Amino acid sequence: MGFSKDFFWGAASASHQIEGAYLEDGKTLNIWDAFVEGHVARGDDGKVACDHYHRYKEDVALMKKIGLKSYRFSISWARIFPDDSGKINEKGLQFYKNLVNELIEAGIKPMCTLYHWDMPMWVFEKGGWEKEENIPYFVRYAEACVKELSDKIEYWLTFNEPEAFISAGYESGEHAPFLQLSGERVKAITRNVMLAHGRAVLAMRKAAARPIKIGTAHAACVTSPANETPEEIEKARVSTFETDRPYFCSWWADPVFLGKRQAGTNYLSDEDLKIIHQPLDFYAFNMYNADGYGAPKNQSNPRSYPGYPLTAMDWPITPECLYWGARFCYERYGLPIMITENGMANLDFIMLDGEVHDPQRIDYVHRHLLGLKRAADEGVPVIGYQYWSIMDNFEWALGYSRRFGLIYVDYPTQRRILKDSALFYAEVIKTNGENL
Numbered sequence: 001m002g003f004s005k006d007f008f009w010g011a012a013s014a015s016h017q018i019e020g021a022y023l024e025d026g027k028t029l030n031i032w033d034a035f036v037e038g039h040v041a042r043g044d045d046g047k048v049a050c051d052h053y054h055r056y057k058e059d060v061a062l063m064k065k066i067g068l069k070s071y072r073f074s075i076s077w078a079r080i081f082p083d084d085s086g087k088i089n090e091k092g093l094q095f096y097k098n099l100v101n102e103l104i105e106a107g108i109k110p111m112c113t114l115y116h117w118d119m120p121m122w123v124f125e126k127g128g129w130e131k132e133e134n135i136p137y138f139v140r141y142a143e144a145c146v147k148e149l150s151d152k153i154e155y156w157l158t159f160n161e162p163e164a165f166i167s168a169g170y171e172s173g174e175h176a177p178f179l180q181l182s183g184e185r186v187k188a189i190t191r192n193v194m195l196a197h198g199r200a201v202l203a204m205r206k207a208a209a210r211p212i213k214i215g216t217a218h219a220a221c222v223t224s225p226a227n228e229t230p231e232e233i234e235k236a237r238v239s240t241f242e243t244d245r246p247y248f249c250s251w252w253a254d255p256v257f258l259g260k261r262q263a264g265t266n267y268l269s270d271e272d273l274k275i276i277h278q279p280l281d282f283y284a285f286n287m288y289n290a291d292g293y294g295a296p297k298n299q300s301n302p303r304s305y306p307g308y309p310l311t312a313m314d315w316p317i318t319p320e321c322l323y324w325g326a327r328f329c330y331e332r333y334g335l336p337i338m339i340t341e342n343g344m345a346n347l348d349f350i351m352l353d354g355e356v357h358d359p360q361r362i363d364y365v366h367r368h369l370l371g372l373k374r375a376a377d378e379g380v381p382v383i384g385y386q387y388w389s390i391m392d393n394f395e396w397a398l399g400y401s402r403r404f405g406l407i408y409v410d411y412p413t414q415r416r417i418l419k420d421s422a423l424f425y426a427e428v429i430k431t432n433g434e435n436l
């Protein structure tokens with residue numbers, strides 16, 4: 001059976017991680033621009049990043065060379081609405097129109113995320129996600145983007161990994177705005193983000209120039225079974241959807257996709273749930289590994305052992321995760337599955353021959369795709385895979401020290417080099433996964 005003919009073979013990025021041009025054409029500061037100092041490895045920042053804002057044509061040409069069918073990017077809210085006036089910044093919008101036109105000309109379907117963590121400072125100064133009164137600003141932004149771009153963009157995602165930006169941004173303080181707030185305040189933020197999602201979906205459907213597909217990208221964690229006996233599979237499923245683990249899949253996805261309150265989300269009222277639970281068109285998740293491996297003290301998974309293989313992020317390599325993630329999430333939520341992120345940071349550098357050889361990444365992608373293919377073979381409607389990331393970029397608090405890209409970026413010169421993995425991925429796309 002394998003992958004469907006119209007499978008979205010793609011790669012992903014996010015505005016703040018690649019664009020640069022941090023104060024150009026009317027854009028104002030976002031929370032990463034404003035608070036970066038003292039919080040990021042080696043003092044790196046996103047002012048220039050990959051300079052994609054100026055080099056998008058070259059970047060799209062490289063995507064075309066790889067043969068991408070889709071490209072997931074995010075819009076910088078502060079480019080579209082640099083202040084609270086409600087007036088669209090036409091130059092900022094034009095950048096995305098140009099990008100989208102370039103993609104379409106190259107035969108690549110654009111896929112857009114509205115919020116990939118770069119809140120405009122003017123929203124933050126009004127209390128950001130902590131204040132329910134600010135939700136209309138997000139809704140207005142979502143509405144404007146859809147109105148202006150939905151003739152060309154069919155696939156939309158409201159939020160990227162709310163669990164990650166809330167926990168890292170407002171609990172542990174590792175990500176912008178680098179706060180450590182009380183549990184009650186974090187709950188208010190969580191509730192507001194969920195409400196913002198629901199209200200935005202309603203507004204987006206109304207504003208769309210044609211029927212569009214809407215999803216939201218969660219950071220899914222999956223427990224993979226120790227073996228494939230029915231008992232172990234059931235244990236893994238229960239553990240995957242455990243309801244009281246704040247950053248676990250169902251804690252977020254059950255209210256959004258099933259309209260169900262979780263043990264961890266009992267502060268959502270019935271009225272809230274009605275807003276949050278809007279029909280969506282696909283189930284998107286970002287997944288890098290399965291739970292329970294690699295951590296030295298966590299021997300709960302019998303397949304974990306000392307010296308377990310890790311990526312350059314120290315993340316365990318657990319290729320079966322996409323199979324179990326796709327299968328469990330489809331069984332629970334019943335929607336077509338889109339992998340919106342999966343990939344690895346590797347110790348890439350330009351080698352003596354001038355190329356970037358990354359066999360580890362080739363193997364990582366190969367194995368993960370085999371898992372996804374198995375899910376597709378067994379009848380899970382898998383509609384796409386977006387490798388993270390199209391190019392090396394600003395890896396948040398780790399700055400430029402971690403490289404996830406299919407395209408190597410030499411930051412001092414902004415030269416791009418297709419890594420071996422990009423060539424491998426090109427073959428996968430060309431054969432629709434038959435070469436795996």
Ligand code: GCO
Nearest residue numbers: 014160161164286341388395
């Ligand atoms: C995330 C984000 C990406 C990251 C990537 C690697 O999942 O944290 O969506 O912006 O860069 O996941 O950490």
